[in-house]
């Protein structure tokens with residue numbers, strides 16, 4: 001089953017389009033979890049690993065029935081060095097054991113031969129060491145800037161191992177337009193040009209539901225562009241960050257979906273991880289995360305039920 005079919009299977013079972021980001025920011029982890037490990041900053045890298053894993057375990061248990069996928073952003077783990085990396089990989093394992101798809105937000109790529117090593121690191125079981133007890137994320141985010149030879153090794157790994165990639169097409173950050181909205185000689189923007197390439201890269205890998213494992217990152221901050229991008233990448237699942245903490249709302253993500261109300265996973269990281277901060281009386285982050293993810297899912301589902309064809313109508 002290709003990666004997009006695996007997403008759709010979970011979407012239909014859980015009746016949800018939500019991806020929860022796992023971005024552990026030390027000072028925002030509930031005090032009760034970190035107080036014996038150093039307070040305002042971790043005493044040791046090992047303390048950081050333990051607290052992050054405990055925090056993530058609680059979040060994962062809380063969101064596992066509603067979230068389709070989780071997206072640990074590796075920067076928040078790398079800052080703790082090797083112990084942080086250990087926490088990242090342990091988080092991948094814990095999440096998968098709870099039935100969640102894992103999207104490693106690692107934004108990798110390079111020249112072709114180096115991209116092949118990245119692809120092997122994240123999407124291949126063939127470890128360079130003999131002791132091959134490895135977990136792999138179900139998908140990762142990658143950068144298209146190197147062009148086809150950088151992308152090719154990832155496509156091969158996706159096909160061989162039923163994994164997926166989400167290629168950066170239109171990101172959610174405030175400066176994204178500086179590069180991605182620049183017009184090329186044919187009048188298309190850089191983002192639209194990449195969208196066309198993403199569609200081609202995935203074309204021969206489509207699965208049962210017509211989606212390929214070659215997805216696209218399209219931020220919730222670019223509602224105007226989203227319908228056009230959906231039309232250009234009709235076989236690509238979208239990963240949509242920017243909901244919640246970055247200001248994106250349900251109306252911003254609806255154009256990322258297809259006619260049937262499929263085609264997009266909407267991510268929220270801080271909005272779920274630290275939902276407990278809104279309750280001045282409790283630091284039960286698990287209960288708050290569970291409620292936040294349910295609310296988010298219900299909002300998206302009701303908007304889709306009202307107007308699943310919105311994206312296509314706007315693009316025509």
Ligand SMILES: O=c1ccn([C@@H]2O[C@H](COP(=O)(O)O)[C@@H](O)[C@H]2O)c(=O)[nH]1
Nearest residue numbers: 073171172219241242245246268269270
């Ligand atoms: O265009 C992009 C690509 C990646 N991200 C990442 O997603 C999460 C969003 O976190 P929130 O707390 O929900 O804002 C974060 O890990 C970013 O690095 C993105 O926001 N936009």
